[in-house]
Amino acid sequence: MRTSYAVGVDVGGTRIAVGLVERKGRVVKDAKRLTPKTGPFAVVDAIIDLVEEVCSSVQPSEVAGIGIGVPAQIDFQRQSIEFCTNLPLAGVDVRSLVMSRIRQEVTIDNDGHMAALGESRYGAAKGARDFIMITVGTGVGGGIFIGGEQFRGSRGLGGEIGHTVVDLDGEPCPCGGKGHLEAYLGRPAIAAKGKEAAKQFKGRDILSAAGGDVDAVTAESVLMAARAGDPLAREILLEAGEILGRSLVGFVNIFNPRLICVGGGIGESADYMVARAAEVMQAEALAGRRDVEVVQAVLGNDAGILGAAALAFDEHDSREGLSR
């Protein structure tokens, strides 16, 4: 049976957002709340409450299922959360816990994969069969589509593109490694550069974006100052774009994709950062692979919900033997 709706759940470190989504990608009802900090069951309860809220006016039979995106490393085959840095969900069987209270099929996946699926179904990567999604936000993640399918590696843990070494003697990475892409592009890295700049006379726009308090400078302060035309803030983001571009060289040489889509809070804000990355990549990628389009993601805050809903539709259709 061809159902009308799916539920997309986007579990973030700060908030949980849930949407009831039509097949064509319209969010017909949504709800969100701050992510509870009182343990895994509080998180699961919040998910269930929000799902019930958005589904209140539809019949269960109209719903294809529930997709849940988690900022975690997920063994997709086992549907288990293996590692989760910002939330206490590692080893918690979120899927079964939700299914035990709501009679719908539940599928979980990594948030970067959800963003990739969402952009490919409804956004800037629509129709692309071979593309790379990079989300630049607090962390750097994403997803890789090969021949129209999400690439998951041999155990479902693949596609973690934020943790490739781009600098041998590089900055420490939140994962414990050194010189990884995330150590240069994630919010903490941008904030650190912003703080450094804010201490200097030239960085006064960044400082005022943070209300005059150096310690309050965040990546968003830098983005805000850059939007207002501050050259130092732009320079910080252009440098990040340069490093992103250098890493794209390797991704393009390996994956030979048609399209690269840059999303996430930082990636969607700074078009000039993305443009610089594209320039740098095109100058250094091996000849013959350079005709790859680099675009910004367009789904914004809804990317997680839409990707998760798309996954729920796909899983439903594959259970029912329907083709897309």
Added chain:
Amino acid sequence: MRTSYAVGVDVGGTRIAVGLVERKGRVVKDAKRLTPKTGPFAVVDAIIDLVEEVCSSVQPSEVAGIGIGVPAQIDFQRQSIEFCTNLPLAGVDVRSLVMSRIRQEVTIDNDGHMAALGESRYGAAKGARDFIMITVGTGVGGGIFIGGEQFRGSRGLGGEIGHTVVDLDGEPCPCGGKGHLEAYLGRPAIAAKGKEAAKQFKGRDILSAAGGDVDAVTAESVLMAARAGDPLAREILLEAGEILGRSLVGFVNIFNPRLICVGGGIGESADYMVARAAEVMQAEALAGRRDVEVVQAVLGNDAGILGAAALAFDEHDSREGLSR
């Protein structure tokens, strides 16, 4: 019809080697000669002569086809040679030229892909469905198997793993880029480090491996001195192993493979280099992905022939609708 033999052709910058290969991977007859330096047609003529030589005592109907591995960037779908640094073969339709003289199906592919296929069919990666082959020789190349298939990217140009940026301000790479893996591991890089060492008192073993002439120091001098126990030569290769390991971190995080196979002239010689790479990778890869085996390739000089023959068998069988 299930044929008995395939012909594998390994076109190198220095020599062309051709073998008549049984399905089980035994090379029953082989022939080689130096690669002609007098232009593309001389290379093609040499290939044809060698193929005729190894096939002289078998019936054409017993041969599944001819596979030709070229150190070039190849558009596999079009069977065209797009770029070729060491040989004048770019744009030359090697496949058609050989087929016009020998009535056999011909399939060409990149030499790194051939090595990956050869090791997966007959060598150290036998039976592995998800693995990465890295060839460390004059260049750094390889192939990526996903779900038992060679990964080629959207246009057949994928899998070029030697040209990922591992160091932002890094060494110039033969491809024109900067800080690529090949700039640290390829023969020229190892030779340069060997020369530097040979100029110092401590590097005397490397120097004597080169017959006492600093300018004659090659990567092979370093390998030879290391085999004889010279600590400085070993250190050069251990450092290369460390950099290889750092790059494996990214590959493992992205591909989540079961196995990594290191081959090529340098990769097959230096087991301690490969062991160091494995150590470094396992210490820095994201948790949950570290249980990947790292092995040395075993096919040696026959890797190219065997991989090319395996491709010819596969293409034959897929034309005939036979499964492997």
